[in-house]
Amino acid sequence: MKGEFELIDRLIQGWKFKQDVKIPPGDDSSAVIIEPTEGTLLLQTTDILVENVHFRREWGNAYQLGWKSLAVNLSDIAAMGGKPKHAHLSLAIPQKWSEESIIGLRDGFKALADIHEVDLIGGDLSLSKNDLLIAVSLNGIVHEDHVIRRKGANPGDVIWVSSYLGDAAAGLRCLQNNSENKGCTDLISAFSEPHPEIELGLLCAESAQTTAMIDISDGLAGDLGHILKASDAGAVLVEADLPISETLQSIAIAEEWDTTQMALYGGEDYRLLGCTGEQDFDSFASAVSRKLGRTIYAIGTITKDSGLRLKRRNGSIDEINPTAHDHFK
Amino acid sequence: MKGEFELIDRLIQGWKFKQDVKIPPGDDSSAVIIEPTEGTLLLQTTDILVENVHFRREWGNAYQLGWKSLAVNLSDIAAMGGKPKHAHLSLAIPQKWSEESIIGLRDGFKALADIHEVDLIGGDLSLSKNDLLIAVSLNGIVHEDHVIRRKGANPGDVIWVSSYLGDAAAGLRCLQNNSENKGCTDLISAFSEPHPEIELGLLCAESAQTTAMIDISDGLAGDLGHILKASDAGAVLVEADLPISETLQSIAIAEEWDTTQMALYGGEDYRLLGCTGEQDFDSFASAVSRKLGRTIYAIGTITKDSGLRLKRRNGSIDEINPTAHDHFK
Known part of the structure; x- marks a missing residue:
């Protein structure tokens, strides 16, 4: 290998910088x-x-x-x-x-x-x-008037995510299992080359209709848990509303994976998880659609009662654990 | 070990922040x-x-x-x-x-x-x-009017350092040799707990008498080399003027270490190496003494001719290598 300074020279060769640099x-x-x-x-x-x-x-x-x-x-x-x-x-x-x-x-x-x-x-x-x-x-x-924090979610707010959940976790599982399933290519790409939501974040800041936000890095349950803790609130998620990609759906059937578990606890999606007042949600969602050509998915509601609950497809409501992936455990 | 979030909670417990945070x-x-x-x-x-x-x-x-x-x-x-x-x-x-x-x-x-x-x-x-x-x-x-860069040194400028040279390198050698020499304690402390020169840097910025500056992290020769390259100039250093601490001096005699080599090529001193116009140097040095109670040491001169030279104690002038410690080599 070259020396450190030669390597740095090569790394920065030909770079152009904007005026503020x-x-x-x-x-x-x-x-x-x-x-x-x-x-x-x-x-x-x-x-x-x-x-x-x-x-x-x-x-x-x-x-x-x-x-x-x-x-x-x-x-x-x-x-x-x-x-x-x-x-x-x-x-x-x-x-x-x-x-x-x-x-x-x-x-x-x-x-x-x-x-x-x-x-x-x-x-x-x-x-x-x-x-x-x-x-x-x-x-x-x-x-400072536009910054969005983890605290700020209010009871009644719609909880939304900006994309399918669990694709990155499924991609990681494909890598770990060395799977040859065709669909793995897309899922691995979700894991290896995530697309951070800068444009959507800016729209949220501008529209002032997002009361709390976090990115999904450790998994939906854990990251929503951070919002709930900071906002001193609870939430109910609706299992049937958790958006699962068709690719994940079909692999999950073949491999007998539980997509709800993957949506709740799979990390590294690097998509946004936000809260918006019920009265604002429709206008916010249509602004996102109009300006960015994107869909956001309502997946539940902020509650006054603490704790995180999941409304199952069969109508039962289960208490679930708002914990995240932790490298230390 | 605790989980990541509990550990973070413990790490930041009781912190107070200034108003700008x-x-x-x-x-x-x-x-x-x-x-x-x-x-x-x-x-x-x-x-x-x-x-x-x-x-x-x-x-x-x-x-x-x-x-x-x-x-x-x-x-x-x-x-x-x-x-x-x-x-x-x-x-x-x-x-x-x-x-x-x-x-x-x-x-x-x-x-x-x-x-x-x-x-x-x-x-x-x-x-x-x-x-x-x-x-x-x-x-x-x-x-922006006060920032000091590596470029800016002019032929005739006095080259100075803000402290003894080579103490940290000697401390490292003490550690590597597991030396029991008494003086090692001070030298090891120079290596393990360096004192960055924030106050002196601010004084340099304020007084506008420092034409170029760098911190000594990779060793005097290599770091001066960066100034020379950025300033498109050369330099002559005076061996007899390189400041060596009494502690290093006495260990060097006992251990037969070459203090000039250590001053030139020993890294990690984290002191400042600066250049100041000849006409400004005395007033600058006395401001440093008056305001900070510190001595700065003139160790050579910037030259129009490129290259780095060392004027030996015997009067001979040797070309020396402006290279630094490089982990990659």
Whole structure:
């Protein structure tokens, strides 16, 4: 492998930066201008991806890892209604990684960054004795009157999600089982190259009809649990309304998977989970359809009573556990 | 170990935040207000510390690791003349680490953060199958008229450093050799708990007498090399003027270490290396002494001719290699 500084030179070769990047990579810190507007909040988030914890090398290529490492951070900015701006990418790289793989990872990162007009303005490189580690930090902006938090959901609010649930979890299962089912391709892609919902997040911020929001990273039940805890409320979900893709549906039948369990506890969808007042929901959903050509799915209701309940297809109501996937357990 | 969310709760228990932290840890992103002043630059830096690359577990305690992980980032903000503001701390933690060790690491981080009025506003936690990894991102502010870069050094400028050179490298050698020499305690402390030069950096920014600056992380020769490359200039260093601490001096005699080599190529001092016009140097040095009670050491001169030269004690002038420690080589 090349030396660190030659590798950095190669990684940033030919980059162009937007006007607000006043000092690009090459000094001790990079420097940007944040719009000096009264009430602008600077959002900051960071996420790490660790080999053999979050991913295995054989599950995909370097491009996908780069893409996903930014996607999970973009998703956090989307969940606040923010516009992402500047990213840092740091890598601890095992000796066995080729320079081409690192460039591939950078390419996947940059491809998604370009879609969302994010500038990659710095980072750090190190060797690693064992596992690849990817650490990303990302900032963004949102006006303080528009920021959407986990707290704020009110009893009666409609709970909605922005996409099918469980596809990424199913993709992971395909990878783990080395499945040759045809449908696995789409599901694996949902797991490996998630599409963070920046545009929808911005629309939520602008329309001011979203009372609370989070991105689905740990699974619907766990992430809704965070909203309920922060909002001091409970919820009822409707099993029949949980949106399941046709692909997942048909594989689930063949493989005898429980799609409700996957929808509730499967993580890594990186879609949005929001709450909207009952009186606003229809106009909000049609704005989303009109402006973004997207469907959002009502899946339940916020309640005054605490706890998370699931209304089953047979009409019974079960108490369910609002817990999430936890790497530590 | 506790679950991730319980551990996070414990890590942030009782924290207080300054007024500009509008959304503390607990949402998808944290949010801060950056002074909406025309010309304020937002500095952003990130550094990762990897077990068995940057440190070994037996070299120190968790508190020192936490301290150092922030120190190396603060040092990057100091080198731009910035005021550090908000940090994120992410950890990938091997199963064998106890919860108390993680709290200890957080304590070391927070202790240094408190000294420099930095708020720790977020981060990420993950397990790691093998090595501990610490990823820190830090922002800061500086006015665009005051920011100090690597480029800007002019022929004739005095090159100065803000402290003794080589102590950290000597401390590392003490650790590697398991040395029982008494003086090692101080040197190891220079390696394990470096003191980033935030105050001096701010004074440099304010006085506008520093033409170029960098922090000494990879070693004097390599870091000066970055200034020379960015400034399109060369330099002559004076061997007799390289400041060596008495402690290092005396151990070096006992152990037959070459202090000049250690001063030139030993990294991790995390002190400042700056350039100041010859006509300004005396007034700058006395301002540093008057306002901070500190000495800065003139160690050479920027030249029009490229290359890095060392004027030896015997009067001969040697071409030396402006290369730095490189984990990749």
